[in-house]
Amino acid sequence: MPGRHIHTAGERIDVERFRVFAIHPIAHASQQREIAQALRFVRAPHPGDASTRTGGCPATNPLVCLELPVDRPVCHTDAVASSPARPSPAVRILDTANRLFYDEGFRVGIDRVISESKVAKASFYRAYPSKDDLIVAVLRRRHEEWTRWFVRRVDALTTERGRSLVRLADALGEWFARDDFRGSPFTNAMADASLPRTAVEVVHRHDEALRRALLAYLEHVGLEASDEVADQVSLIVEGAIVRAQRADRPDAAAAAARAAASLLARLDRPV
Template identity: 45%
Template sequence: MARNARERLLDTAERLFYAEGIRAVGIDRILAESGVGKASLYRHFPTKDDLVLAVLRRRDGEWRQWLRDAVDERGAPPARRPLAVFDALAERFAWADFRGCAFINTIVEAADPGSPAHAVADEHKRRLTGYLADLLTDAGHSDPQAMAPRMTLLVDGAIVTALRERSPAAAKVAKGIAEVLLAS
């Protein structure tokens, strides 16, 4: 039962933090919606910050796995796999519950670069950049370590633009820019 309570807390907190923001959602709301008691919450997560970090770490792994799977499912040859990232993002941007990037949102809310939440969000972006560098290496790009941060910038820009415009079209635009960069 303890694992079940922990998972319910994580599921509820993740859903609410993503939809409404970390600061806007209080512990009492998470408890009410998860059906978990306060003692159980504090046994698993002594503070709200501990819960936030656990949510972010879990989401990091799940999101990066989703992206890998979505790119793999497209079956693109190695040279086109870096561009398949944007096709996957376009699909994600069209989801009814799309609210941007949980990690960009966290960086905005936890603006202090020394905060643990900011550090976890930053690490997520570094891992994304590493994944893009791997795709670029497999594609035979001449300088994947220099190109990967540029691709991450395009991913982040597409995410923010898709949220602002409420449209997946930003992924197509970012893909076009990436094609030009990769061809140069």
């Protein structure tokens, strides 16, 4: 309900906004569990249960814990713990692959990832037995980072400018204007014919998670939260991302954001 807040890891979070927008995991496993319990999304984990011992995720809400087709449910804790000053080889590999795959595509070779990560080949294969495993890990990280940013940015813009579907386009426009914008890593991945099945499933789960978040936001802004409307909004969002990536005109990104805002405004009629 409006005005209620919880405090986690030094952050003050509006409970109602968090509830209706179905925000993805924010930072750490302890913070996830605290938020989830406060909102009654998940059962309180027992101190001895496997999820707290192994880093598994007890959540049942798909935006609190996105269950991907890998060895276990994927939570924000999947990043390998290491000192900020001395990243582990696994973290360096993931950081490097995350950058290279987004900038140049998934055809970047393992030898180059190993070289730029400055790790031994044995360290690479201990962390990621195959390139397919690394691709899945990169897509998982991209999902977590992008979803967290997008949800929080739309939430902030909604607070600043008022409830409207146009806030989605506002956030997209900011992303499109970044120097490192290379389009959607998930759309880019699907264009790669050699993408492994497990990675394709990660992309599909990302799409479903985004659609669920859009459904929640439709309800939050007082619009019809139906599958049909969510599909329309999702199509506008995804189409704008693809259009912004094209380099056939210098203002392609800005034009895509404006077009998305115009189309979303037409749907912006409270029920």
